[in-house]
Amino acid sequence: MYAIVEIAGQQFKVEKDQKVYVNRLQTEEGKEVSFDNVLLLGDGDNVTVGAPAIDGAQVGAKVLKHLKGDKVIVFKKKRRKGYRVKNGHRQALSEIVIESIVASGAKPAKKAAPKKEAPKVEAKKAAPKKSSKGDDLKKVEGIGPKIAETLAEAGITTFAQLAKTDAAKISEIIAGVRGNHVTDTWPKQAELAAEGKWDELKKWQDELDGGKA
Template sequence: MYAIVEIAGQQFKVAKDQKIYVNRLAEDEGANVSFDKVLLADDNGNVTLGAPAIDGALVGAKVVKHLRGDKVIVFKKKRRKGYKKKNGHRQSLTQLEIVDISLSGKKKESKKEDSKKTEAAKDASKKESKTSENQASDANGFLKNIGTAKKEDADNLKEINGIGPAYEKRLNEVGIFTYEQISKLKEADMEELSSIDGITREKIESDEWVKQAKALLKN
């Protein structure tokens, strides 16, 4: 079985127990490493092609040693300029020994990753739920003053200049759905509302939300 794998920006045809030289890796000598950018695998004539990499495939290897390659001479010359420059370069390399080629090694790993993602999603959901509960609790103060409303009775709050889709969503989240509720906002309510949703009292007053809401109620 052999595979075409990308390692440190280069492509190699590898087989088990083969030793290859790649651009210097950060791992220590003796460390085990794995590479998941497997572009092609041939298992006794059964060829699998990636798009671009094969999902679930892994090439395992062991870092044998770090070394430097043969010296390469770089000579530069400019005609009629009297310019000549000669430099030598030795590339830093890592010798790897291929330990294993697997077409399913990544699937086990992805299950662990999926489990972690699921747990993270649950934690995020719990935090969001707590945030919503806290907002609702904080909103009770001014909702007692302006009254409550149901979502099905909601007015188009975007008709009020200064309230766009984002602000309408924030207002809905704390239970404000109607022109009548906004028309009853007092100074204390505006202060409390701004602390919850980031909508400043100055904005509410300068855009005259209360006045506009009262006018819309008359229409």
């Protein structure tokens, strides 16, 4: 039996005991996770297509480990404009193994998850109102206006807050911003800015390339 299921915004064709690399999941390593947005089920000549999902169908998996994908370099240039930007990006991934494919009778426990996320959405919307006196995060090499706005929506409005945020977490927050962004040096840059070490920060930024060391 195989299934086509949506996991972390992407669709995968999976079978039992198959290992799959998906966008980073919030589930801890070694924990089990289930996905009920099953779009298609195939068992020999029998194929069931959802509208759009199949009621009661579920794919169970186990998170093996969290990792980063291969580095991708994106270079942009505008002729006769003196515009050259080079960025690197490593996608945050999770390796999972498919443990079961259930055609019907799955418990709809996953529906409780979106309700837990609702308060976080409200908190994000409230954050920009408090960020009117925040720091100019665009002073960090690699951060532009759109990324600064996205960080503010997530409640990160000061250099001190950015310095305490893990680079992998920052990548998750700005995942929806177009382009490939290297966040590895952002917390350290923000730490120097928060401490007022502008000369040291400027000297280091001269050695960076789009935020990449």
